[in-house]
Amino acid sequence: MKAVERKQIVILGGSFAGLTAAYELQRLLKGRHEVLVVDRSDTFTFIPSLIWLPLGWRTAKQITFPVSKSLQRKGIGFLQAEIESIEPEHRMVQVRKVADGEQKTLHYDFLVVATGPHVDFEAVEGLGPKQGNTWSICNLEHAEHAGEAWQKFTQHPGPVLIGATQGAACYGAAYEFVFNVEYALRRLGIRKQVPVTYITSEPYAGHFGIGGMTASRPMTEWFFRHTGIHWVTDAVIERVEPDEVWFRQGKLHRADAPAGAAEDLAGKSLPYRYGMIIPPFLGASVVRKSGLGNERGFIETDDMYRHQKYPEVYAAGVSVAVAAPEKCAAGCAVPKTGYISEVMAKTAARNIAAAITGQPLKAKPVSQLDAVCIMDAGNEGILMLTDRVYAPKNRKVQILLPGPWIHWGKLAFERYFVWKMRTGQVRLP
Numbered sequence: 001m002k003a004v005e006r007k008q009i010v011i012l013g014g015s016f017a018g019l020t021a022a023y024e025l026q027r028l029l030k031g032r033h034e035v036l037v038v039d040r041s042d043t044f045t046f047i048p049s050l051i052w053l054p055l056g057w058r059t060a061k062q063i064t065f066p067v068s069k070s071l072q073r074k075g076i077g078f079l080q081a082e083i084e085s086i087e088p089e090h091r092m093v094q095v096r097k098v099a100d101g102e103q104k105t106l107h108y109d110f111l112v113v114a115t116g117p118h119v120d121f122e123a124v125e126g127l128g129p130k131q132g133n134t135w136s137i138c139n140l141e142h143a144e145h146a147g148e149a150w151q152k153f154t155q156h157p158g159p160v161l162i163g164a165t166q167g168a169a170c171y172g173a174a175y176e177f178v179f180n181v182e183y184a185l186r187r188l189g190i191r192k193q194v195p196v197t198y199i200t201s202e203p204y205a206g207h208f209g210i211g212g213m214t215a216s217r218p219m220t221e222w223f224f225r226h227t228g229i230h231w232v233t234d235a236v237i238e239r240v241e242p243d244e245v246w247f248r249q250g251k252l253h254r255a256d257a258p259a260g261a262a263e264d265l266a267g268k269s270l271p272y273r274y275g276m277i278i279p280p281f282l283g284a285s286v287v288r289k290s291g292l293g294n295e296r297g298f299i300e301t302d303d304m305y306r307h308q309k310y311p312e313v314y315a316a317g318v319s320v321a322v323a324a325p326e327k328c329a330a331g332c333a334v335p336k337t338g339y340i341s342e343v344m345a346k347t348a349a350r351n352i353a354a355a356i357t358g359q360p361l362k363a364k365p366v367s368q369l370d371a372v373c374i375m376d377a378g379n380e381g382i383l384m385l386t387d388r389v390y391a392p393k394n395r396k397v398q399i400l401l402p403g404p405w406i407h408w409g410k411l412a413f414e415r416y417f418v419w420k421m422r423t424g425q426v427r428l429p
C-alpha cells in the first residue's frame, strides 16, 4: 500500500475556532500528519465570562488555561508567535516568535485561518480604552482595565452608558453587560444614583443583528422596563467625549415612558461616568494585509469553509465572512458566536481530513447554521435556541426561555466548556 505523504497543517489562532480545529484534526488524522497552532498568546480565555470579570465576579484564573500544555498532551504543536504575513501563492506564513523575536517561515499544505476580529475603535472618534474614553470587554486585557475603572466608579457613581456602535456585531455581550451592571448596582445599594442606558445600532431591542427571534423584542423590552434601563435604538454615534456621547441619530426609549414613545437624539448627547461600548469588528489585521479577506477583512468561503480562490486555505469562526440577513439603517453586522465558531471549525477540520484521505468533502452552509445562546442578566437570563440563525425567513424553531436558572446554567456551562477545551474533548457538544 502506498504511504500517504505527511502533510503540514498550520492553524492560525488558538481560541474557540483554532483550538477546536486542531483537536478535531488530530483526532481524525490520528497523529499521522503535523498539526501546528500559532497564536501570539498561550492563554485560552473563555470570552463569554468577560461580562462578569470587571464586576469582580470572575477572576482571570477561573476562565483561562495555557493552550500549549493542552495541545502538547494531544501531540499537537504550538508556536507562540505574532503572525506577520500570509502568502497564499507560496503556501507560506511568516511569524515572529514572542520569546526571542526570531522570524520564522512556516510552510503548509493546509491552512486554517482562525484569527478572529480586529476591534475597530478607530471607527468612532473618542471610542475605546487606549486612545478613547470608553471601556471594553472584548478581550481579557480590556476587561481587566474595565474592572479597575469600575472599582473607581463605584466610589463616585454617575450615569452609565453601555452598548454597541453602528456597524457592531457583538450585541449579546453588550446586553449581558448592561443587565449585569444594573444588577451589580442594586447589590451595591447605589442603583438609585445611577441612570443606566443601553445604546445600540439595532433597529429595535432584541434584534441582535440576526433579524430578531419570535418574541425577542417584547421580551427584551420587558427586561429593560422591569430593570429600569433606558435604551437607544438606531444609534449612530458621532463622537465620544470624556463625559458625553454625541449622536448623529438615535431614538431614546425611557423605561418608564409609554410603549412606542421615543425621543429623537440627533445632534444631542447623553452624559456618562462609566461607558462600555463595543465597536465594529474587522477581520484580523494580518488577514486584511494578506488580501485573503473581503473589504472588511473577513474571508469569503464556500460551504466547506474553503477559501474561494485557494482551496487549501480554510477559515473558521469570526474570520469567516457572513452576510447580514437584513439591513439596519444604522448599520449592524451579524454576530459569530462561540458555538458557530466551533461548528465551522469542526466542518473545516473534517474536510481537510477528507481531502487528505481521499474522502468526499461535506458542506455545512452558513444559511443552515443553528444557534444556542445564553443571555445572562445577573441573577436571571434568557436561553435562546434557533435553527438557521442567519436565514430568519426559513427558521422553523425559535425558542426563548427566560428564568433565574439560566444564570446558573451559564455558570455551569463556563466550567464545562473550559474543561472541554483544556482536555480537548471536542467530540462532546
Ligand SMILES: Cc1cc2nc3c(=O)[nH]c(=O)nc-3n(C[C@H](O)[C@H](O)[C@H](O)COP(=O)(O)OP(=O)(O)OC[C@H]3O[C@@H](n4cnc5c(N)ncnc54)[C@H](O)[C@@H]3O)c2cc1C
Residues within 6 Å of the ligand: 012, 013, 014, 015, 016, 017, 018, 038, 039, 040, 041, 047, 048, 049, 050, 051, 081, 082, 083, 084, 114, 115, 116, 117, 137, 138, 139, 170, 172, 173, 284, 285, 286, 316, 317, 318, 319, 336, 337, 338, 339, 340, 341, 373, 374
Ligand atoms: C464580551 C464577549 C462576550 C461573548 N459572549 C459570548 C457568548 O456568551 N456566547 C457565545 O457563543 N459567544 C460569545 N462571544 C463570541 C465569542 O467569543 C466568539 O465567537 C469567539 O471568541 C470566536 O472565536 P474565534 O476563534 O473565531 O476568534 P477569537 O476568539 O477572537 O480568537 C482569535 C485568536 O487569534 C489570535 N490572533 C489574531 N491575530 C493574530 C496574529 N496576527 N498573530 C498571532 N495570533 C493572532 C488571537 O490572539 C486569538 O487567540 C462573546 C464575545 C465577546 C467579545
